[in-house]
Amino acid sequence: MSSAPTIIASHFNHDITTSLIAGSHQCLTAQGYQDLSQPIWVPGAYELPIASKWVIEKQNPVAIVLLGCVIEGETRHFDIICDSLAISIQKLMLKTGVAILMGVLMTKSREQALARSNPNNDENNGYQVMKSALSMVKLHNSINQ
Numbered sequence: 001m002s003s004a005p006t007i008i009a010s011h012f013n014h015d016i017t018t019s020l021i022a023g024s025h026q027c028l029t030a031q032g033y034q035d036l037s038q039p040i041w042v043p044g045a046y047e048l049p050i051a052s053k054w055v056i057e058k059q060n061p062v063a064i065v066l067l068g069c070v071i072e073g074e075t076r077h078f079d080i081i082c083d084s085l086a087i088s089i090q091k092l093m094l095k096t097g098v099a100i101l102m103g104v105l106m107t108k109s110r111e112q113a114l115a116r117s118n119p120n121n122d123e124n125n126g127y128q129v130m131k132s133a134l135s136m137v138k139l140h141n142s143i144n145q
Contacts, residue, residue, distance in 0.1 A: 002062065002137055002141060003061075004028050004033050004035070004036065004037065005061065005062070005063035005064060005065045005099075005101070005130065005133040005134070005137065006037075006040065006055055006059065006061045006063070006064045006065070007021060007024060007037075007039040007040070007064075007065045007066075007067060008039060008040045008041075008042060008048055008051050008052060008055065008064060008065070008066050008067070009021055009039040009040070009041055009042070009066075009067045009068060010041075010042055010043070010044050010045045010047070010048060010066075010067070010068030010069070010104070011041055011042065011043055011044065012043065012044040012045065012068065012069070012070075013068065013069035013070075013071065013113065016069040016105065016110075016113045016114065016117045017067055017068050017069055017117075019114075019117035019118065019119045019124070019126070020067040020068075020069075020103055020105070020117050020124065020125055020126030020129075021039055021067055021126060022119040022124075022126065023117070023119055023124030023125065023126030023127035023128075023130070024065060024067065024103070024126040024127065024129065024130040026119070026124070026127055027126075027127045027128075027130040027131050027134070028130060028134075031134055039067070040055065044068070044081075045068045045069075045070050045081055045082075045085050045104050046081055046084065046085065048066045048068065048085060048089070048104070049085065049088035049089055049092055052064050052066065052089070052092055052098075052100055053092060053096075056092075056096050056098050061098060062098065062099065062136075062137050062140050062141075063098065063099040063100070063101065063133045063134075063136050063137050063140070064098060064099070064100045064101070064133075065101050065103055065126075065129055065130055065133045066089070066100060066101065066102050066103055066104055067103045067104065067126055067129070068103075068104040068105070069104065069105040069107070069113050069117070070082055070085075070104060070105070070106050070107075071105075071107055071108070071109065071110055071113055072106075072107065072108045072109075078106075082106045085102070085104060086102070089102055099133065099136035099137070099140065101129045101130075101132050101133045101136065102129070103125050103126055103128075103129030103130075105117065105125055
């Protein structure tokens with residue numbers, strides 16, 4: 001079995017992020033992974049792309065899962081962070097060939113974020129994103145045999 005995708009997580013909205021991590025770990029356990037490494041933590045969602053770049057340079061992963069939560073407020077900050085994150089990650093994926101899956105919730109309210117991060121729910125976004133990451137690892141391995 002190949003190594004599990006690297007998880008990079010944002011401290012901001014920490015309780016929601018830890019629920020997403022729990023969902024990711026549940027997915028890995030369900031797929032037979034036993035060695036669940038701790039996530040690499042960054043201050044907020046805006047720092048996820050640079051941490052991803054550093055991980056790619058030093059660890060050469062096949063896949064990275066990004067977890068966090070950005071909740072819309074009264075300023076444009078939400079739009080700037082979300083747009084910058086999506087564009088930066090897409091560019092980094094295409095440049096490096098590493099699958100970077102975004103499990104960063106971008107919601108209008110805390111209630112929406114809590115619903116999407118419930119660790120006792122099959123719809124936990126962390127679970128779903130890790131499932132997609134494992135599919136990408138499998139695809140990568142089949143192409144590169």
